[in-house]
Amino acid sequence: MKTCPNCHTPTLQPTVYHNQQVDVCRTCKGLWFDEGELDLALASADDDYDTVDVEKHPGQAVTNSDRLCPICSAPMTSHNLLAGYQVEVERCPQNHGIWVDKDELEATHHASQLHQHLGELNGKVNWKTWVFQFLTQMPVEYNIKPKRKPWMTWLLILVNTVIFLSGFVSVDLAKELYSGVMVPNEISHGQHLVTLITSQFLHGGWMHLIGNMYFLWLTGDNLEDALGHWRFLLVYLLCGTAAALAQTSFMPNSPIPTLGASGAIAGLFGMYLLWFRKASITFMFFVYQKKLPPWGFFLIWIGFNILGMVTNSQGVAYMAHIGGFVTGLIIGWVLLGWVRARYPVLTVLEHPKLKIRR
Known part of the structure; x- marks a missing residue:
């Protein structure tokens, strides 16, 4: 022997x-x-x-x-x-x-x-990632690759984009489409409740659309992989609805229309933070690009939202962002055990001997 x-x-x-x-x-x-x-x-x-x-x-x-x-x-x-x-x-x-x-x-x-997966998680920032974020002001993600194609995420991006472009076809069509915006004063009086959903698919401009769709793409593929296609859609719409209700409760008499997918996507942020803690998202400190853990990136993001709400900055539904984010955190916490059992790689990524380079 x-x-x-x-x-x-x-x-x-x-x-x-x-x-x-x-x-x-x-x-x-x-x-x-x-x-x-x-x-x-x-x-x-x-x-x-x-x-x-x-x-x-x-x-x-x-x-x-x-x-x-x-x-x-x-x-x-x-x-x-x-x-x-x-x-x-x-x-x-x-x-x-x-x-x-x-x-x-x-x-x-x-x-x-x-x-x-370690190659993706341990990827380094380089001149290409720096140029991309410097020019676009969009972060770069380092995370595991999904096992299945995120066709629901792609479909949501497509639907939002098609609806936005349809508004340029004619003035009448644009008016019809944007009659679906959510107005807090109407919701608080029980009117036009369907706009809690329809407003999530409307955007006020190119940058509004591009920013939201980029973050939907960044977080959606992994979350859809963990949840499954239809559960992902359900959670997405639930977070968006909760975000709209949070904005309504904060400003119940406001006649200012609220629209956009950012509340739903803020909910995705909350789940992403809890389930993909070993991922990294880059943040640009002026001209210095740094990989941050999700909790660090979203802590900065939520800080900007709280600051905007406190200073009463106009043009952004800060409370919708916060409400969607909190809803995502709650859903993420409730489903954490179920998701880890169904998607074992999340448990593996929490192994104490796994060290991620940031």
């Missing part, structure tokens, strides 16, 4: 681990994977992945190890399993294989999901 790198005794014997024949120590229960076996085992253990390339993308060596390779007897080096995932394994310097201690096996299973 091969010698166990941990026990230093000939206690390794063949066993089957996720359809792969590997070697297990009869004493400490650690596993030895010959070259390529770990990737094959991880792919077999996770139905979502046909291939895994963890072995080709190791983290930097942490220390030299006193453990010896059971194939060539060379001293192995201790590595993080992946760059940014601080689960330590021992690797043979001659690439004969990898040793995993028993207490690291469960954390090792998550590598099949993380190896495809």
